[in-house]
Amino acid sequence: MRLKDKVVVLTGAASGIGRSTAILFAKEGAIQIISDINEVGLKETYEMIKDGQENTIFMKVDVTKPAEVKDMIDTTIKKYGKIDILICNAGVVRVGPIEDFPDKDYDLLIDVNLKGTYYTCKYAVPYFKNQKFGSIITLASVAAHIGQVNHANYCSTKAGILGFTRALALDLAPYGVRVNSVSPGATDTPMLQGDVAKQARDRGVDYNMVKKEFEEEGVMGRWARPEEIATGILYLATNDSSYMTGADLRLDGGWTTR
Numbered sequence: 001m002r003l004k005d006k007v008v009v010l011t012g013a014a015s016g017i018g019r020s021t022a023i024l025f026a027k028e029g030a031i032q033i034i035s036d037i038n039e040v041g042l043k044e045t046y047e048m049i050k051d052g053q054e055n056t057i058f059m060k061v062d063v064t065k066p067a068e069v070k071d072m073i074d075t076t077i078k079k080y081g082k083i084d085i086l087i088c089n090a091g092v093v094r095v096g097p098i099e100d101f102p103d104k105d106y107d108l109l110i111d112v113n114l115k116g117t118y119y120t121c122k123y124a125v126p127y128f129k130n131q132k133f134g135s136i137i138t139l140a141s142v143a144a145h146i147g148q149v150n151h152a153n154y155c156s157t158k159a160g161i162l163g164f165t166r167a168l169a170l171d172l173a174p175y176g177v178r179v180n181s182v183s184p185g186a187t188d189t190p191m192l193q194g195d196v197a198k199q200a201r202d203r204g205v206d207y208n209m210v211k212k213e214f215e216e217e218g219v220m221g222r223w224a225r226p227e228e229i230a231t232g233i234l235y236l237a238t239n240d241s242s243y244m245t246g247a248d249l250r251l252d253g254g255w256t257t258r
């Protein structure tokens, strides 16, 4: 077991990549605090954890609410005395041409994707600096590296994650704490399914047609399974990536090689 006795805090664990990460990390022996704004989905994830459920705690946390995020971090420290691995995974996507883009959707993208990641790190960083070890992993995207039609606002938040991750890596390197991001390509989760469904509706075309377009973006011609992103997150969490900081791990099926 590669994460035995490691304390992990994970946001956005009710679905998709977060859920797969929680299941994989539990199998690897982690002690986990899994969180999400969606309590029903979070409980489902908890119930899906067969190996390691006794080492898992779930907490309803909205990453846009600093007090809730702080409580999650402080509770972890009070209970376990350390955080080995922090995964800022919670995220949302909203798509559409910017002239019609609702401002409330723009605010949501900023609040969850950027401010949520910032708050999650903000309250944990003092503990990381004090303990002088640990790995922080953020979720960027293929959308941080390339433009996607009708995704300008989502792309800007994910590109922001890259900048945040690189700069935080500098701040924490003197303390022996590594900070890296993962950039998934099209990954088969409720987020991507919803994104494809909306584009299909907006364009008046079939869901499968838009799905196929996304599949063909990666040179491998298929979507990733969320488990394939979770294994990348595991790599950044363990000492296998001990010389890696401020970096981005692209798990995009070759999308950005074109």
Ligand SMILES: NC(=O)c1ccc[n+]([C@@H]2O[C@H](COP(=O)([O-])OP(=O)(O)OC[C@H]3O[C@@H](n4cnc5c(N)ncnc54)[C@H](O)[C@@H]3O)[C@@H](O)[C@H]2O)c1
Binding pocket: 011, 012, 013, 014, 015, 016, 017, 018, 035, 036, 037, 038, 041, 061, 062, 063, 064, 089, 090, 091, 092, 093, 112, 116, 139, 140, 141, 142, 143, 183, 184, 185, 186, 187, 188, 189, 190, 191, 192
């Ligand atoms: N699926 C993809 O193709 C893809 C590609 C690139 C990057 N990503 C990124 O990966 C991460 C996970 O995405 P996913 O595909 O698993 O999506 P998902 O929608 O399946 O899961 C995201 C989770 O974040 C949670 N969340 C949303 N707002 C929250 C908030 N305010 N507080 C706490 N939790 C909140 C949701 O409830 C959900 O459980 C996101 O950051 C996303 O941007 C996904």
